[in-house]
Amino acid sequence: MSFGKGCHLHLVDGSAFIFRAYHALPPLTRKSDGLPIGAVAGFCNMLFKFIEDNAGPDAPTHVAVIFDYSGKSFRNDMYPLYKANRPPAPEDLVPQFPLTRDATRAFNIACIEKEGFEADDIIATLAKRANDAGARVTILSSDKDLMQLVGGGIEMLDPMKNKRIGVEGVEEKFGVGPDRVVDVQALAGDSVDNVPGAPGIGIKTAALLINEFGDLETLLERAGEIKQPKRRQTLLDNAEQIRLSRELVKLDEDMEMDLPFEELELKEPDPETLLQFLAEMEFRTLTNRVAKKFEVDPPEIKIVEPEADASGPEMPDINPESYEWVKDATTLTAWIDRIIGRGYVAFDTETTGLDEMRAELVGISLAVEPGEACYIPLIHKTSQTDDLFGSDDLADGQMPLDEVLALLKPVLEDPAILKIGQNMKYDAKILARYGVDIAPIDDTMLMSYAQNAGLHNHGMDTLSDRYLGHTPISIKSLLGSGKSAITFDRVPVEDAVKYAAEDADITLRLWHYLKPRLHSAKVTRVYERLERPLVPVLAQMEMAGIKVDRDVLSRMSNAFAQKMSGFEAELYEIAGKDFNVQSPAQVGEILFDQMGLEGGKRTKSGQWSTPADVLADLATEHDFAARVLDYRQLQKLKSTYTDALQDHIHPETGRVHTSYSIAGANTGRLASTDPNLQNIPVRSEEGRRIREAFVAPEGTKLISLDYSQIELRILAHVANIDALKQAFRDGQDIHAMTASEMFDVPMEEMTPDIRRQAKAINFGVIYGISGFGLARNLRIPRSEAQGFIDRYFERFPGIRQYMEDTVAFAKEHKRVETLFGRQIHTPEIDAKGPHAGFAKRAAINAPIQGTAADIIRRAMIRMPDAIAKLPAKMLLQVHDELIFEVEDGAVDEVIEVVRDVMEGAAEPAVKLDLPLTVDAGIGMNWAEAH
Template sequence: MTAPTTDRTDIVDPNDHVVLIDGSAYIFRAYHALPPLTRSSDKLPVGAVAGFCNMLWKLVRAQGFSPAPTHLAVVFDKSEQTFRKDIYPLYKAQRPDLPEDLIPQFPLIREATRAFDLACVEQAGFEADDIMATYAEQAKKRGARVTIISSDKDLMQLVDDNVRMYDPMKDKTIGAEEVFEKFGVTPDKVIDVQSLAGDSVDNVPGVPGIGIKTAAQLLADYGDLDTLLARAGEIKQTKRRENLIEFADQARLSRELVTLKRDVPVEVPLDEIAVVEPEGKRLVAFLKAMEFTTLTRRVGEAYEIEIAAIEPDERLKAGAPASLAFAEAAGLGPQAEEGGEAGAAAGFTTGGGDDPRLSPTRRAVARVEEAGKTPVDRSRYETVTSLARLQAWVGKAFETGFIAIDTETNSLDAMQAELVGFSLALAPNEACYVPLQHVGAGDGLFSEGMIPGQIPLAEALATIKPLLEDPAVLKIGQNLKYDWLILARHGIEIAPYDDTMLLSYVLDAGASPHGMDPLSMRWLNHTPIKYEEVAGKGKGAVTFDRVAIEKAVEYAAEDADVTLRLWRVLKARLVAERKSAVYETLERPLVTVLANMERRGILIDRQMLSRLSGDFAQGMARLEAEIGEMAGESFNPGSPKQLGDILFGKMQIPGGRKTPTGAWSTGADVLEELAEQGHELPRRILDWRQLQKLKSTYADALPTYVNPHSGRVHTSFALAATTTGRLSSSEPNLQNIPVRTEEGRKIRKAFVAAPGHKLVSADYSQIELRLLAEIADTPSLRQAFQDGLDIHAMTASEMFGVPIAGMPSEVRRRAKAINFGIIYGISAFGLANQLSIPREEAGAYIKRYFERFPGIRAYMDETRTFAREHGYVETLFGRRCHYPDIAAKNPSIRAFNERAAINARLQGSAADIIRRAMVRMDAALSRAKLDARMLLQVHDELIFEVPDDQIAATIPVIAKVMEEAPLPALALKVPLKVDARAAANWDEAH
């Protein structure tokens, strides 16, 4: 590269090209992308350094960049507290410790940067992303072009006409189009999407239940985050609306965390990062010390240096005490050492039996202490390719009395996936993988065939079936419901079993994640092989049946090995912390209950959905014609820009406001306000958007989920997805089917019963309000439920002094909003929005409510105090819901966690009750000789498919099981009530 100047200082101007390298991120990309490499003279790990140096050489030779960089900086994170940690202490808290072989490479990479005569920038209190954002902003203001070398999605908020990104691993430029492809929004909306969706990698909370796709759809409807949160009460989907209202402060907090600072007081000014020609001899000295022979030769040739005459840098040669000194200088030495010790203390081995004299608590502590003493050794895993060896493993499992199992398939859809193989583990490092259906290249040019040497599927399953169904052998899995479903399709029903995911969920719901990888890192101090490491990712990814068997063995057997190790730690904790009853009554038995519900699936009327899609399309077309006529021209109603130009440009409608990007805001709140002012076009746009949403999300999408073999839709239920114990569902999410509008209810009409059957919907009536009356010990509310009164009318009568008889509907509506709002910790602002009343009036309502029902205020205060002291609350059935941030210094975080904890006792207890009912339901129906089948659970509702001639006999059985679900553990003073109806479709049964 020819440098524009030989001085580091060079004023940036509009003709310049500023290149910013995300050094910290690239280190990890280089480390994981390249095979391990050590310096031959002393075995010092240098793989990440080598990858980094090759990238820098490509840059300084101006390969692939046009125009060539005029200013360049490599920006690193410093391992110190940043301002985001001050805002949210749990930010990035769950990130694993650094790999041991990467730690000494950090300071060497900084040395490499200096050897290339490039600016090496890092600054206390700020992340590399903030420094790059600041440089990019400064360069933009001067008209210069900016390229950020990174694939980090957080940096995509910076992309615009002047700023682009470049992913060196994929050799891919990232502009506005690529950002839209990833997030579904333009770069200026990336912050809002991330604020809603959160980020599990950085521990940014976001809003539960909202992913990137949903966030993008919401922003398309409402324009921006503030508008969406302000109008959240208008959202039709119940759970989504509730979450956006309840977690609004969390979304705002997330925005603070994901928004990059563009005004960092950078210690190295932008003008001082001008590119200069590397001093060839210094660079060669560094490369020779690293023993990078090929690159050393290339540098020598480029600068016409006699490399034999250059001595390696003495500080970096083998034997020099450089690594520790550099690590300490970079602030990594003590942190790495401390992290290693802490990780070792969190693991264990299972080399011997437990001392029977130990108490449950001491046994749990001992297992935790032992957990890291036996490192995972993948070289000891066995590939089982003969029936004799498989029989030997089965025989040993019968002797041991327990075995960990994991299945490998070619799909995440348990109802259609093919079984590719399975792994077993009996002890640490005593694990195997049994490949069954791995395929490879066949004899022909384009043909494929089964890789030889695998046990035939039927023979392997026949061998394993007696073990997996034997009641004397415990089977251990992680997220076992998936494996149960896979094997059940082959005639094997696993029993008995333990699930490490659910053990963790019972112990630590809300406190830490329950996936195998984070559990392994937390308790075993071990990072398992990631799926993409063996199967690839992106366009190069393959299904597991195409993974080479030698790679599959390490990955699959490790899963079983790690699961077994986790089981010993978590099972001991379960006993020591006295949570066995929660696990045994609410979690473990629900695995098979939900698996059977998923297998059954539910029928949909595809013709009805097709007609609805057509009706919605016709309605949209009709509205588009009306919209075009009103506007005086045709335009795309789905385009916010075109709509804004029409409303506020051409039609000059007053009241328009612009987003920070300068575009007109056309969110639902803006359109609602205009419609209320009497403008007809915004009302038509809202109608069009509603039909478009119903068409795309439900009428068009639901038929794509129909299983080709069963003809039914099979959702997947998640047991460990919420802090409170509520279930969630996905692929498709059947818990968010709209019910508030007539058009939305038409979607539920498409869920139908099989011929000769009806759907029965059994729904708990106001269960959380009943539990509030129970837990808060509020006599008037409790008596109202016992007397079967209209609870909302009774509340209105108590609060406003209005007789129940002849009560105006508006008065009852306000009491209903308060009743349900109190459960979710509604604020005066939220209630005012919901009822369209002044905030002062809403605040007075809430105050009066607590005056009339003082027990509720006492309950909330007691719960808040307990949660602050202990970090969790418990449901009536002992489920522990953790809220570690309830003592946070940040008021908004603290207030959010307080509201969540207060609600968790009610929502969690309700979730426990319906779980108890579900666990007992199939047995109760069987005892009554009834053929009803439980198909779905949607919050407080269970849906069954019942033969026509058994409906009258079935409904009382269902209602009895649900209403008596708390017994015998708990006898509620407030009776539970279940409303159950039968109909040909879900809407009519509800």
């Protein structure tokens, strides 16, 4: 048959098949030589299934498997950072790439790849040529980038879901037809491929804009007409970046390819060739299946035992329709028996909100095998609204909460059964409020964090997309957004089962993928010693909270308001007129039009812009700019802390319960949120006063223990700076010493302000701050700031050598490490332009800050056992400081115990050249204690 009308071409996204196979199956090696073959096994099973499934009138007449060519593509010439965030392929997958090509040829299927091009470009070119010739084309892939090809005889088939994707499916995904997918992607960008797009614009907004203006170029030409100021400015400022993004996401449909379509004709495999390949791979099960299909004797495979069934346990597709709704004790008991038999379970909770101290438990999901998961609904309502017309009646098919907890509590607390979760701290706190202490645990979020810090975030959706090739059901699709959003107890149970059980299923699959890779990534110790054991410690701290005096905050808010009024009056006097201090444009008019100062910049609309960095530069020259900065800083203190903290006081406990993110910062530092108690400003008197509102209950004191200059001590150790080591050994105050040398001030005449400036120099210089940045921080001329930096390097020459060595290591290995083995990846270390300086500073910073973070983590993990018999509670961690609430009579003893733990936290893993020292303070409030 001549190729053309009546033909049906199947184009298989081979690279997607490989990664799907790799992530779906547990690690597998060939018994004879230890060669990794898990991905090859899964890939061969997919090809065999493809052959068996494609029969009948709709079967393909032609087929090709398309692969990505290793190395860079033409897109990297356009944009060097294209796909820069992607980690290298796992070590055990690399030798399997050529074997999958061999497998394709063994199945007698055309195998295509081309240097300098991606598989998607080859697919686009072949699809277009075949379609132009009159053939039907089916692309076997779920890759969203290929959706721009759909239509006019070209469709997609997601082989994992057996779901066909036509024009309607594309419109459902992108909100536009296939001909405008590229425009939407250009605006939305792609974090996985590092396509920049337009900052802050997602798929939905991009689709709205394209539908309104017709196409991308028209939108960019008429961007000034957009009513929303932020959106308008984003498009105006990033037009060229958006056009570049369009070129990056647009597939090349006109590649030069000399490939007769006759070579793609579907043929049956040659049994002898295929069976020989399968036998060489030692795939006993698949070898027997293929031999049976072709009615020939299977070749002998000389291994003692069959492999761990290369065709199974095949990781089934993620199918929300297959999950079980648990409605009664009999069904739940059967699940519990399976959990006990297995020895582990993936576990997740669904609740009415994100605040673990207030949210209600709505349901629980469990998974014991990939594809086998259930959901136990508890308090779902019959109505989807909670307004006057909604109902609080419980929906049918739910078990009583007390009965479910009574059945599950022994399992969840059983030390012989591992509970696996994603961000288990949240679930642990929820269950603790219901009397269940879940342990022991494994956390897939923290496994990813230990392996991939600096490469991507560690949320479940990201991990599922990246490592399982599956986009989970969106929570927004169930709850909605904005004012019309509902809580999870209002979600119909049928929908909740699919969503919640899928979460448990995905978590279990991620655990199967991530757990064995801890060893190969050499971060098992980091996960087991620094990440996992911190979960219960933080959960306990967060639930304890810290008492906050609402009256103190209210008085501070009033005082701040009065002081802001005073600043306003002072500014009016300097300006010679009244104006709106909160208007950047009006402030700019006074600075740049009226006063004639230099350095001003206008927005696209022609108004003056007065961001903090501009004001900081001008503050060194004029009191007006300095006073505007003071006003804004006071305004921020009032709105962010003294006003907002009052809303965070728990109505039952009278305390503020912050939440710590273990995997938030790449360096291992904890991040405090809702509210953020780590960024309360302490440089100003007003900022320090906010800590007065954090108080000790009657009969107790707050004690603060703070590492003294820990990062400088670590720097002296890792950079081997003798002068700095000697200064510490002599007991000198390093910041005061620096101040004395930099500012030529005798030690006995040192003031707190001068010492604070020296502290800024110490920490700024070791993290690569420029003279420009230091001048801004200290509000001094740039030449003076640069002089400080130059003299600093002369005083401690080893610091510059450390900085150069660290950057060189980062460039070679694309990561840096702490003294405890924590890896912080540096994918942008070779970036050019404005990112270059930031990437280098981050690389220099990470080993020092990360080591300090590891040390305080080690101290926190040891602390519960150390103070278990003492009347004390650990409440807060703020960078290098720990805050405790202690009964009056035990203060001295607790300080002694805590200090011993903190000062010995690095050992025995690391022996520092300098001892760690810890300062202690006591008070009725945090300000007094620190």
